[in-house]
C-alpha cells in the first residue's frame with residue numbers, strides 16, 4: 001500500500017487516465033475525491049471505486065465550483081496529500097479555421113482551470129503534498145492543428161515550475177506527467193469504431209519506438225510514483241510517458257532500417 005492514509009483529489013476522475021488513476025490510488029489505500037461535469041459517469045465511477053471515493057460534479061473552469069469541490073473533499077476525507085489536475089479537452093485549432101471562442105475554450109480548460117484548481121487546493125493541502133499536472137507530448141511535437149492544445153500543455157510545463165518554486169517552502173512538490181497517445185475516449189471519432197481504432201493505432205505505432213498506443217495504466221502508474229514518497233526528491237519535473245516518441249523519434253518504426261545520412 002503506497003498511499004495508505006493519503007487523501008487525493010483527481011479532476012476528470014470519471015474517464016480515461018483520471019479514472020484509471022483513481023482505481024490505482026484506491027487500491028493503494030488512498031481516499032480519493034473525483035470531479036468532472038458528467039453526473040452519470042461520476043456516479044458510475046464512484047460506485048465502482050467504493051466507499052473510499054467521493055464523486056463531485058464540478059466544472060474545472062468554474063473557479064467557485066472548484067473551490068467548493070476541494071473544500072468538500074477536504075471536509076469528507078481530511079486535508080489533501082495529492083492533487084492530480086488531469087481534466088482536459090482536445091480541440092483542433094488550425095490556422096485559418098479557428099474562432100476565438102474555440103481557442104479560448106482549450107486554454108481555459110487545459111491551462112487556466114489547472115491554475116485555479118491548484119490555487120483552490122493550496123489552503124487544503126498538507127505540507128509535503130504532491131501536485132501532479134497532466135501535460136502532453138503535443139507540447140513538443142508541432143502537430144498540425146494543435147496550436148491551442150500545444151500552447152496549453154506547454155503552459156502547464158512552465159507553470160508547474162513556478163508553482164513548485166512557490167510551494168517548496170511547504171515541502172509541496174509539483175510535477176508534470178506528459179502522456180503520449182493513450183487509449184482513452186479523448187480521441188473521439190479517431191477511435192470510435194474498431195476499424196478506426198486499428199488505423200489510428202497503426203499510425204501512432206509508426207512514430208512510437210515502443211509499442212503503439214499507450215494504456216491508461218502506463219500513466220496512472222507514473223502518477224502513482226509522482227504522488228508517493230518514492231519521488232520525494234523529484235521537484236518541478238516533467239516525465240514523458242510516450243514510448244520514446246519525443247526523446248528518440250529516429251528510433252521509431254518509420255525510420256528503422258534506413259541508413260543514417262551523413
Ligand code: NAP
Nearest residue numbers: 012015016017036037038059060087088136181182184186
Ligand atoms: P478523457 O477520457 O476524455 O477524460 C477527460 C476528463 O476530463 C473527463 O473525465 C472529463 O469529464 C474531464 N473534463 C473535461 N473538461 C472538464 C471540465 N471543464 N471540468 C471538469 N472536468 C472536465 O481523456 P483522457 O485521455 O483521460 O484525458 C485526461 C488528460 O490527459 C487530459 O488533460 C488530456 O489532455 C491528457 N492527455 C491525454 C492523452 C491521450 O492520448 N489520451 C495524451 C496526452 C495528454 P467530464 O466530461 O465529465 O467533464
